[in-house]
Amino acid sequence: MKFSDQVKIIDKQTIQEDVFTITFDHVPEMGLVKPGQFFNVACDTTLLRRPISVCEVTPTSIVLAIKVIGKGTAFLSKLRVGDQMEIMGPLGNGFDLVEDSKVLVVGGGIGVAPLKALFEAIKPKNISTDVIIGFRDQPYLLEAFQSSADRCTVVSETDAGYLKGYVSEPLRAHLEETQYDMVYVCGPLPMLKAVAHICNEKKVNAQLLMEEKMACGVGACLVCTCKIKEGDFGFKHKRMCVEGPMFYASEVIFDA
Amino acid sequence: MHNLSVNLNGLILKNPITVASGTYGFGREYADYMDLNQLGAISVKGITLEPREGNGGIRIVETPMGMLNSVGLQNPGVHAFIKNEIPFLRQFDLKIIANINGNTIEEYCEMAEILSGEDVDSIELNISCPNVKNGGVAFGTDPNVVKEVVRRVRKSTTKHLIVKLSPNVTDIKPIAKIAEDEGADCISLINTVSGMGIDIHKRKMILERGVGGLSGPAIKPIAIKLVHDVYKTVKIPILGMGGIISGEDAIEFMLAGATAVAIGTGNFTDPKLPEKVLKGMYQYLETYKFENAHALVGNI
């Protein structure tokens, strides 16, 4: 049986006005939890659960980092240490982890949450790990990247004292300079699209952590599908919650 | 111990709790979360003659206590179902209901014929899907077509036959009566309620086809009323559904006239829901000293 039960919140931190972390015990029934996997979290204020990626995984604890978007995440933001939270997971395929490689991690906004778990898992095993992170205004969850990435570039859309602009500009420059074996990406859809486009053009392997509204989280309802290339001209609707949320940039078809 | 088994006119379920088509995949998706042996039956994802990729664009809109879906019958086709899914489900002690869909009456008949020779316990004729261009709800809301499709499918198979009705009609009673007269063994209802959502920022329909199917607790009162209407109209048993998320909801459906119930959208809120609904039903029977589940049917 897979894990679906209540967990007790053992830590909660506000890291920005609308961004917070929740920590709970990594119990044995959850088994191995991979970076890029997620939990489906029940919210009292919504009928459907909310998918949230793992941001930190240790043998004893799991941290989620959540940005308040609407009703569900607002409810989660009000939970306190000691409260119970109803979750199921881990769900989804997660990232394919590489070793002995030159790696680039590209994140935007709350998309850095799953990339933090990824970064901590792959950093020690690779030749070099560079990072490019973009934010709308003030960045968050940066420490781990800044303290141990080989190169860490932060961009912001507003004047926040960082390089101004989008991740695509430094991305192009990085790809010119370095032959990366793998690029890991998570962020808002326009960013995923832009990064996928650039990586495909440069023929660099990239893993995208995609996002789509979900219901069941286990592959039963088919509301979370994503268009994936099949053969030369065809496509298949694959389930983001089972075959994803990680797909390779080379296989995703982005509709207009 | 109470006797929970119910008889849907030849289809005997060990308990009245089933899962609704399209919300439980082929069972295997939930098998890691719940013991499928607890289910009376599963109605599998709607199947078609050929595999289908379903609708494009956004497929879900969450609404207050409900959701609109526009999946559009994505499925691996009847042959893959027979080859891969029936053997899996047969490992469990539950009845298998094959939910069939077609573009034409001929397709429905062909599916029924194919499945007649296979190890399924019942065929559920879905003439109420709002998310496809052909067949679906266009069939289920026209009494003449209902008559024709039920009659011809009935001739195509000796299997237990359930006809699944749409709530998107002015009066469901004559349609239920036609289904009964043409040989349905059981009626299931309700399928989703036609609905629509608009993105006010893009000033566009959220769903590519505009219309989607509303499900979940938001539709429960509609479903209870329609189950009761049908209960008053036909003699064949009813498999009731629409918004069940608790044991109490399931009891309400049975009191309205359903002999068994199906959990749909509720599965998304809690993968162990069918187990919990079953427990709730036990408790109710215990509290009110009913000896069996059948005693609840239409008992108001």
Ligand SMILES: Cc1cc2nc3c(=O)[nH]c(=O)nc-3n(C[C@H](O)[C@H](O)[C@H](O)COP(=O)(O)OP(=O)(O)OC[C@H]3O[C@@H](n4cnc5c(N)ncnc54)[C@H](O)[C@@H]3O)c2cc1C
């Ligand atoms: C696999 C997966 C992993 C995820 N991991 C994380 C994570 O680690 N941390 C995190 O904070 N979030 C994560 N998300 C996103 C998170 O699930 C959504 O933000 C959340 O479901 C929003 O729910 P809500 O009830 O707060 O907002 P709602 O009330 O559902 O939405 C409010 C408004 O925002 C819009 N909206 C909803 N979701 C998004 C979105 N993702 N982006 C932009 N607009 C949106 C809606 O259309 C609506 O207009 C993940 C999503 C997926 C699919």
Ligand SMILES: Cc1cc2nc3c(=O)[nH]c(=O)nc-3n(C[C@H](O)[C@H](O)[C@H](O)COP(=O)(O)O)c2cc1C
């Ligand atoms: C995502 C989704 C997919 C569905 N697919 C089918 C289907 O393939 N065939 C069918 O007969 N009904 C389908 N339905 C309808 C359900 O079986 C059920 O009749 C309806 O959702 C009402 O029950 P509920 O409110 O408990 O979900 C689907 C419903 C949902 C939410």
Ligand code: FES
């Ligand atoms: S959320 Fe149901 S199939 Fe992915």
